[in-house]
Amino acid sequence: MARRLRPVEAGFVRDAPVRHVFARNIAAAPEDVFRALAEDVPGWSEWFTAVTLARPVRDGAGREIGLRGGTRFEETVLVTKEPELYVYRVDVTNVPGARALVEEWRLAPVGTGTRVCWTFAADGAAPFLFALRLARPGLARAFREAVTALDRRLAAR
Template sequence: MARRLRSVGLDFTESAPVRLVFTAEVAAPPEEVFRALAEDVEGWPAWFGAVTRCRPTDGGKGREVALRGGTRFQETILTAEAPVRYAYRIDKTNAPALRAMAEDWRLTPSATGPGTRVRWTFAVDGPAPLRFALLLARPGLGRAFRNAVRALDRRLALV
């Protein structure tokens, strides 16, 4: 992992040059969803199809993530506010062109009944060709998010 990215804070998820925001609903309450995101870090590959490995680092202050295709990230947890928010930034990666990246998961009680509304913000800075490619990739990223949340919903129903 040769490339260090610019260190960003939580505000980056609101101000990044590329912000892709997706939402989905799950039947589980926010507390269970938060546990799956923030506490069962090693369980991510079981429900997020793009993730092949995820493990906590630095006593839980960071994560090491591997994706299908060989992309790897070293991350710092920016916040873990149970049961409403889990966010992290990418510090190092082997992915080209990225300058800065953070992801923010927000959990709110569902407005339509029991369950949780999950909102994922994917925030990135990079050169214009990367920003354009990410906008083109939006449908695929949205599909991956929805598939992951459905798989997480199934997984939490078994607990």
């Protein structure tokens, strides 16, 4: 059953009850990484293996995301500051216990490549937050694999 979440803003990533922050350096330029994140939304399913559906909605102001296992998100894009910042919030999801979710992708030049930093920030019922804390190693692995696959995809273009 889908539920509407609390409409938090981008600053929620700083003070959410649970914050997972992951970072990795890749060879692709920040501009290319930003375009893959913010402009090629359908391409997410090509490099982020957990993503089975990704499509822009509301003329790019939102996204519809499906994950393996049946999780669904309807999102609103909060910030697009090319080439350094892409932030979106989940408005509606079928995840039990979730109350607020924001994801932030920060990009910084490192030599000719990019330092990619992903922050996953959430609030919810105690069982949801407990499960999310336990999920940290899996999210870290998913992030590493996704960013590595994205880097390979961008290099092949």
